[in-house]
Amino acid sequence: MTFTLSIASFRLMRLAAFGAAVAIVAACSRTEPEAKAPAPSAAPVAQAAAQKVRYAGYPGVTGLGVQLGIDKGFFKDEGLALEFINTQDAVSGLASGDIDIADWNTTGAIVAAGKGVPLTIVSSMFRHVGPFYLVGAPDIASVAALRGKTVGAAAFGTGLDVYARTILSKEGVPLDSVSFVANGVNAAALATVENGSVSATIIHEPFASLAEANGKGKVLAAGYDYLPRFHTGVIVANNQFIASSPQLVEKFLRAYFKSNEYAKAHLDEYKAFYAKRLSVDPKVVDAAVQRELPIWANDPKVSLDELQQTQQVQLALGFQKEIYDASRFVNLAFIPKGTAP
Numbered sequence: 376m377t378f379t380l381s382i383a384s385f386r387l388m389r390l391a392a393f394g395a396a397v398a399i400v401a402a403c404s405r406t407e408p409e410a411k412a413p414a415p416s417a418a419p420v421a422q423a424a425a426q427k428v429r430y431a432g433y434p435g436v437t438g439l440g441v442q443l444g445i446d447k448g449f450f451k452d453e454g455l456a457l458e459f460i461n462t463q464d465a466v467s468g469l470a471s472g473d474i475d476i477a478d479w480n481t482t483g484a485i486v487a488a489g490k491g492v493p494l495t496i497v498s499s500m501f502r503h504v505g506p507f508y509l510v511g512a513p514d515i516a517s518v519a520a521l522r523g524k525t526v527g528a529a530a531f532g533t534g535l536d537v538y539a540r541t542i543l544s545k546e547g548v549p550l551d552s553v554s555f556v557a558n559g560v561n562a563a564a565l566a567t568v569e570n571g572s573v574s575a576t577i578i579h580e581p582f583a584s585l586a587e588a589n590g591k592g593k594v595l596a597a598g599y600d601y602l603p604r605f606h607t608g609v610i611v612a613n614n615q616f617i618a619s620s621p622q623l624v625e626k627f628l629r630a631y632f633k634s635n636e637y638a639k640a641h642l643d644e645y646k647a648f649y650a651k652r653l654s655v656d657p658k659v660v661d662a663a664v665q666r667e668l669p670i671w672a673n674d675p676k677v678s679l680d681e682l683q684q685t686q687q688v689q690l691a692l693g694f695q696k697e698i699y700d701a702s703r704f705v706n707l708a709f710i711p712k713g714t715a716p
Contacts, residue, residue, distance in 0.1 A: 444634020
């Protein structure tokens with residue numbers, strides 16, 4: 376059997392390969408360099424050694440603000456050296472004490488904390504709602520046209536799955552009329568649209584904009600238009616780390632939001648950084664960033680009311696068995712003053 380490698384497929388392979396490379400680098404060497412010792416002629420006060428924080432950050436677009444902040448020295452300015460932990464399960468690392476702070480999906484954090492995992496939600500991420508898009512094949516005219524079709528839901532029971540099912544339901548497509556498949560994320564998910572395995576998939580940027588740029592798909596719906604109060608991203612910390620180093624939690628959050636605020640305020644610089652780090656065409660980057668500006672909130676606050684509504688959506692879909700009292704494991708005392716918009 377002979378396979379022909381299209382330009383689009385090659386580009387997807389590059390993106391996928393980049394993701395793997397980032398994972399390896401994240402696990403092994405993404406630690407900020409320690410500050411150099413002052414020269415003998417410098418002030419006599421010794422410079423304090425950077426304090427290590429073991430951080431499980433999201434890779435890809437979601438983590439680019441932090442990466443830019445590291446390059447700008449914002450974490451170093453706080454006296455922090457981030458040791459990046461590459462994992463598919465931050466909850467286990469938080470529970471074992473191998474991770475201090477992590478980016479995590481809100482529903483996963485709620486369920487884990489509700490079941491007794493020693494973690495605390497200390498802040499929202501730089502955006503509260505899901506940056507997820509339902510991308511259809513070129514011959515799919517609308518969401519309504521997906522009745523009787525196969526749709527990619529990323530991974531069953533995740534926020535991506537919630538958004539996919541909610542979009543279809545609110546557009547009048549009976550969920551039992553659709554065949555849902557767990558088709559992965561990012562390049563893998565887009566490939567299933569390109570090869571015809573699915574008629575549409577839920578997906579992140581820059582893959583939604585890439586699909587439109589290469590003519591292999593089109594955005595049918597933005598998830599946040601359908602679930603504007605479904606919370607998807609929080610920063611969580613290990614309870615022991617909070618107890619022993621509360622000042623480091625505050626310093627981390629200050630640098631985290633300074634990084635993302637800088638990125639949003641300097642979009643040309645951020646877009647160039649984005650394109651270079653992820654090897655994405657600048658025109659695709661521009662489209663992807665413009666699409667997500669409305670949900671780039673840089674607001675660290677966590678609304679208990681939003682968490683309640685988020686859990687109710689989960690419960691209705693059968694993705695959560697009970698509603699947890701989120702006030703028991705949300706502590707916003709570490710958010711630096713002046714950070715909230």
